[in-house]
Amino acid sequence: MACERFPGGLGREELDAFIDGELAVETRREFEAHLRACTSCAADIANRVQLKSVVKRAGRRFVPSADFRRKIENQVLPRKRTWSAAWIPAVAAAAVILFAAAWIAGRWTSGSQAAIGELVDLHIATLASANPVDVVSTDLHTVKPWFEGKLPFAVNVPDLKNTPFTLIGGRVTYLEQKPGAGLLFQYRKHRLSAFVFQDRLKWKNVSTTGTPVRHASFWVETWSTGGLRYFVMGDTSVANVEQLSDLMKRAASAQ
Amino acid sequence: MVIPFRKTKGRTQPGDEFAELVLPLFDSLYNFACWLAHDRVEAEDLVQEAYAKALKGFSSFQSGTNLRAWIFRILRNTFLNSRTGLAASQTIALEDEEALAKVPAAVTRETPETILFEQVNRDVIQGAIEKLAVPFREVLLLADVEEMPYREIAEVLAIPVGTVMSRLARARRVLRGELQDKVVRA
Numbered sequence: 231m232a233c234e235r236f237p238g239g240l241g242r243e244e245l246d247a248f249i250d251g252e253l254a255v256e257t258r259r260e261f262e263a264h265l266r267a268c269t270s271c272a273a274d275i276a277n278r279v280q281l282k283s284v285v286k287r288a289g290r291r292f293v294p295s296a297d298f299r300r301k302i303e304n305q306v307l308p309r310k311r312t313w314s315a316a317w318i319p320a321v322a323a324a325a326v327i328l329f330a331a332a333w334i335a336g337r338w339t340s341g342s343q344a345a346i347g348e349l350v351d352l353h354i355a356t357l358a359s360a361n362p363v364d365v366v367s368t369d370l371h372t373v374k375p376w377f378e379g380k381l382p383f384a385v386n387v388p389d390l391k392n393t394p395f396t397l398i399g400g401r402v403t404y405l406e407q408k409p410g411a412g413l414l415f416q417y418r419k420h421r422l423s424a425f426v427f428q429d430r431l432k433w434k435n436v437s438t439t440g441t442p443v444r445h446a447s448f449w450v451e452t453w454s455t456g457g458l459r460y461f462v463m464g465d466t467s468v469a470n471v472e473q474l475s476d477l478m479k480r481a482a483s484a485q
Numbered sequence: 486m487v488i489p490f491r492k493t494k495g496r497t498q499p500g501d502e503f504a505e506l507v508l509p510l511f512d513s514l515y516n517f518a519c520w521l522a523h524d525r526v527e528a529e530d531l532v533q534e535a536y537a538k539a540l541k542g543f544s545s546f547q548s549g550t551n552l553r554a555w556i557f558r559i560l561r562n563t564f565l566n567s568r569t570g571l572a573a574s575q576t577i578a579l580e581d582e583e584a585l586a587k588v589p590a591a592v593t594r595e596t597p598e599t600i601l602f603e604q605v606n607r608d609v610i611q612g613a614i615e616k617l618a619v620p621f622r623e624v625l626l627l628a629d630v631e632e633m634p635y636r637e638i639a640e641v642l643a644i645p646v647g648t649v650m651s652r653l654a655r656a657r658r659v660l661r662g663e664l665q666d667k668v669v670r671a
Contacts, residue, residue, distance in 0.1 A: 243650040246657060250628060252635050252650075280602045281661060282629050288610040289630035292519035294512065298529050302511055306504045306536055 233271050236264045249278045345436045346445045346452065349461040352403055353423040353448065356412060362421075363399030363414050373400045377411055383458060385411040385426055386484065388477035394418070395474055415464075415474060422464030422471065424478055429459040442471045451475040455482055503543045506552050507536065513631055514560055520626055521564045521619065531567065535560040554633070554640040561623065561641060573619050605664055613663040621656035628653050 233240070240248070240261060247253045248261060265272045294302075356362045365376040370387035377385045380402050390397055396416040403412040403425065410427035433454070442451040449471040450463040460482070462475045514535065518528035539546075539556050546555060564570040602610075614622060627638045628649075635653075639646045 242654040242658065246654050247635075247650060250635070250653075277602070278657070281657060281664075284602045284605065284607075284610050285614065285625060285629040285660070286632075288607050288614065289520070289626050290516060291611055292516045292525070292528070294515040294529075294532075298515075298532075299511065302533065302536060303508070305533065306508060306540065308501060308504065 233264070233268055235268055236261065236271065245274065245278060249275060249282055343445070345433050346443065346450050346461075348405060349425055349452075350445050350448050350450060350463060352405065352412070352425060353463050356401075356403075356414060356423055357421060362401070363412075364401040366399040368397045370397060373397060373413070376400060377402070381409055381411055383426075383428060385413075386481040387413060388474075388481035390415075390477065393473070393477060394470075395422070395477070417464065417466050417470055417474075420464055420466045420470075422462065422466065422474055424474065425461040427459050427461075429454050429457055433459055442468050442475075453479070455479070458482070503540060507539060507556055510553060510556060514556065516630070517557065517623075517626060518560060518564065520614070520622060521561070522567070522569050523615070524569070527567070527569060531560060531563050535563050538563065551637055551640060553631075554637045557627070557631075557641040558643065570619075602664065605668060609667050610664065613660050613667070616663060617656055617659060621652055621659065624649060624652045625656040625660065 240257075244253060244257070248258060253261065261271075265275060365373055367373050367376075370389060374385060374387045377400065385400075387397065387400070394417055398414040398416050398421065400414070401412045402409050404410070405425075405427060408427065408430075410425055413424040413426075415422045415424065433452075436452055436459075442449040444450075445463075448463045448465050449468045450461060451471050452459065452461045453475070454460070460475075460478055462471055462478060464471055464474070511532070515528060515532050518531040518535075519525060522528045522531060535556065538559050542559075546552065614625065617625065624638060624642065627633045627641060628635075633641070635646045635649045638649045638653075642649065644652075
């Protein structure tokens with residue numbers, strides 16, 4: 231029977247309301263205080279809570295199938311717009327154009343990146359070498375003739391008077407079994423490379439704007455002139471790379 | 486395994502709001518429909534019909550009001566108007582609400598000895614819930630499984646809160662008695 235120790239007693243509905251959190255605040259507080267002292271009521275409430283808990287678990291019994299879920303989803307989700315047949319050729323054409331543009335851009339980017347990457351690798355290999363140059367000279371008139379007979383083109387070495395750069399020397403280098411000139415310069419404690427190769431078809435998409443690009447912490451400037459392809463790179467500032475590039479361009483045009 | 490619905494984020498069509506509000510209730514609605522209909526195929530029909538009705542009437546639904554109660558009520562009404570629902574209402578003797586109301590506020594506890602419900606087999610509990618008449622089964626499921634407040638249950642079932650309380654108390658008392666019998670017999 232209702233607990234005589236709780237003033238007014240709580241009926242079955244109120245006991246349920248208590249476990250459902252629906253009892254009036256004041257009554258709940260009073261009953262909570264009573265529960266701390268009354269083991270009989272505490273046991274009754276524990277029993278009700280337990281029943282509620284098992285009903286909750288057992289009540290979650292039926293799970294819809296994936297097919298039915300899809301069916302409802304298709305029923306409820308807004309339908310996609312249906313396209314008129316007249317739009318199909320235009321959409322197809324736009325798709326082809328976009329695809330082609332993306333493909334060309336992708337090829338340009340990957341081709342450009344690959345070419346620059348290969349030259350940066352050459353520069354790094356030069357820096358790592360115990361003999362980075364085959365002709366050691368700060369004199370352009372020594373280095374330039376040294377290449378004669380070794381390369382199928384003439385290399386114009388820039389005049390570095392009144393510039394912050396010093397020529398260390400030069401070597402014949404190879405890229406994909408084809409020879410080219412590798413010039414090594416010093417700028418303070420930095421070393422910069424300039425590579426000259428006969429221009430290749432695969433480099434036709436490599437930027438010729440003369441603006442240095444960043445690759446693996448090196449600034450690289452490349453351009454093509456007179457059938458030759460030039461690459462200048464270093465880990466100095468972009469301004470240094472540009473300055474050395476300008477010197478190389480001036481020397482080439484003076485050829 | 487519960488497979489989540491496709492996300493509707495980013496869409497701007499008018500049905501987006503409806504989908505985002507009602508799709509999360511799908512599992513609960515389906516579970517509730519199965520408990521009412523006792524048949525998965527029929528439950529699927531009920532849920533599908535309820536969604537169709539809700540979609541149709543969504544424009545008249547006032548935002549800020551209880552959408553869960555609204556769609557559960559649609560589902561329940563769909564069930565009551567179904568063949569199974571009509572048959573159930575004819576064959577099941579509904580409890581006299583007035584008689585229930587006469588039950589004194591402070592009553593004798595029908596289960597002085599505590600049984601450990603946690604140890605009762607899940608199938609036994611589900612069987613006992615199934616045996617409850619629809620008015621008690623639905624109020625119990627809405628309160629304990631869906632954890633709806635009394636006011637929301639009252640909205641779903643279109644009955645006063647007091648009636649929710651009395652039906653729920655009755656449902657639990659019957660369930661407790663049923664389980665006790667099973668445990669004692671076992």
